[in-house]
Amino acid sequence: MATPERIPAERRRRRPTRNGSLLSAETITEAALALIEAPGGNALTVRRLGAALGCDPSALYRYFPDTDTILLAVADRLIHDSLEGFVPGGNWQDELRDFAQRLHRSMLTHPRLAAVRASRVTTGPAEAHAVDTGLGILLRAGFAPDRTVRNYRLFVDTVLAQAAVDAAVLDLDEHRREQQGAAWTTHHAGLPAGQYPNLHRVREHLGLMAGSAFPEILETLIDRFAAQLGPEG
Structure with missing residues (x-):
């Protein structure tokens, strides 16, 4: 089995969650947007986001320091989408x-x-x-x-x-x-x-x-x- 040193850095950053998806800044942003837009989903918390992604909430801190940073990343994603094309x-x-x-x-x-x-x-x-x-x-x-x-x-x-x-x-x-x-x-x-x-x-x-x-x-x-x-x- 490969040692951690031999695993590419990108793969180490994108660890599978409990539901089998790869955790990344992009998947976190997408999940956060879905939570915010769900009925009654105005409150974005690390616990709720971790549950939605099927991972330990603490794993999110490897990509974002806090929920405010996640919120800004979601906003930036929407700017990108709005100007696509x-x-x-x-x-x-x-x-x-x-x-x-x-x-x-x-x-x-x-x-x-x-x-x-x-x-x-x-x-x-x-x-x-x-x-x-x-x-x-x-x-x-x-x-x-x-x-x-x-x-x-x-x-x-x-x-x-x-x-x-x-x-x-x-x-x-x-x-x-x-x-x-x-x-x-x-x-x-x-x-x-x-x-x-x-x-x-x-x-x-x-x-x-x-x-x-x-x-x-x-x-x-x-x-x-x-x-x-x-x-x-």
């Missing part, structure tokens, strides 16, 4: 629009991780690639380096923040989502004019407050950037 080239406005829509769609597909993705820096390879891609779109459009960074920060923070709001609403149960949407046209629109004169004045249009503002926000950002470039932008 994205090929820069062509009109910068269309590229930026596609880039934003992919991020927004991914956040809504995985709403329980939206807040983490909007507020944390993963330092993972997918995030680095995404930032590099976004900066490249703006640089090719003709923005100076400092303006590129400022615009990218405004762009990505706005897109992620709105996506997090939309994802939080999506994660509500159906009854609460309906209540939230109807509140504008029922409650607010029906408030007394004497106490709330401005709400009363626009009451027939308060239905516009329901739903996501993402499409309009995105176009407003793109128009603002184009204006910075002038008529040729």
